[in-house]
């Protein structure tokens with residue numbers, strides 16, 4: 525089966541075509557046959573990059589008015605004579621579409637086949653994720669407008685993996701009726717990534733699902749930590765929205781809410797302006813003043829930039845505290861797993877986070893750590909470490925494709 529995996533942002537359309545005829549459920553081998561990205565959708569200068577495996581990328585700039593036009597542009601590229609995609613001649617060779625949907629609220633604890641009722645429910649939970657869900661819906665509507673119900677569509681939710689969190693983990697200590705009336709609670713995010721990594725760990729170590737007790741750090745542009753107990757998520761550091769928790773590229777993570785009131789009193793900006801600062805100008809960028817990219821920050825720190833070094837120390841410190849609280853909450857764990865751009869590549873940050881935790885049973889191996897980057901999947905703790913440390917590259921698109929195939933084929937069992 526060829527699955528078209530679609531990730532729509534407010535002005536971007538990202539896709540992968542994944543061939544799932546291979547041994548999809550037992551390996552993490554790459555099944556991607558093509559991928560692409562269109563940025564600045566809705567402008568006269570939309571930028572597109574399409575790439576079929578083994579072929580040079582096709583790039584360009586042209587007006588693309590909306591998500592529907594963006595999908596038509598991808599379709600046209602797929603069907604152009606010079607484009608060679610393994611197993612694909614036209615969009616007719618696509619058997620199913622998997623949409624990344626950010627917020628499933630309490631309505632979607634699992635991936636679902638998309639129909640009118642699901643679209644209605646998605647529209648209802650859009651106000652919980654105003655930056656993401658309306659864009660995801662645009663993708664669903666665009667596909668429906670172009671293909672009708674010819675191709676089945678599946679929604680895979682970032683929040684779904686965390687639907688197993690217990691009440692005491694997801695409730696905020698604010699008046700209870702705010703939860704009853706407005707569903708204010710933590711939902712957790714990056715669920716597709718955390719679920720994929722937990723699944724890979726289980727396969728690598730040949731464990732049944734209920735024997736998976738791990739702490740996963742997804743450290744990319746967005747960062748979150750998940751406690752996985754008996755194979756299920758019991759905590760994620762992101763909250764009702766993805767701003768809570770760890771320090772991120774441009775997001776502040778946990779802060780005292782009194783700061784917002786104080787900034788308002790000081791007339792730094794309107795409430796939306798202050799929120800925008802906390803989302804887009806804070807985190808590693810805000811503290812370092814250099815960049816939101818770890819590579820730039822590490823270079824600056826190496827050259828003696830105090831704020832860059834401080835940002836790195838703060839990032840590692842916050843992550844350490846969260847690891848500690850996950851271990852306390854779960855009465856220990858078998859492994860700590862790093863994933864995503866920073867988690868998979870950044871030897872410096874991994875060292876800063878894992879060093880000096882021997883008392884907790886974490887014996888980190890610096891040599892192994894230094895050998896692990898660029899997609900390597902390996903254990904980086906010393907033999908005999910009570911808590912192992914792993915690096916397992918994430919692959920959200922692959923999990924999206926897997927779920928899409930399962931749902932379309934009518935399987936009910938979750939991976």
Ligand code: AMP
Nearest residue numbers: 744745746817818819864865866869870
């Ligand atoms: P992601 O959101 O998972 O794509 O992660 C993106 C982030 O990963 C970038 O902003 C960088 O901070 C970080 N990153 C990617 N590659 C490296 C690397 N080789 N060394 C350090 N950090 C990296």
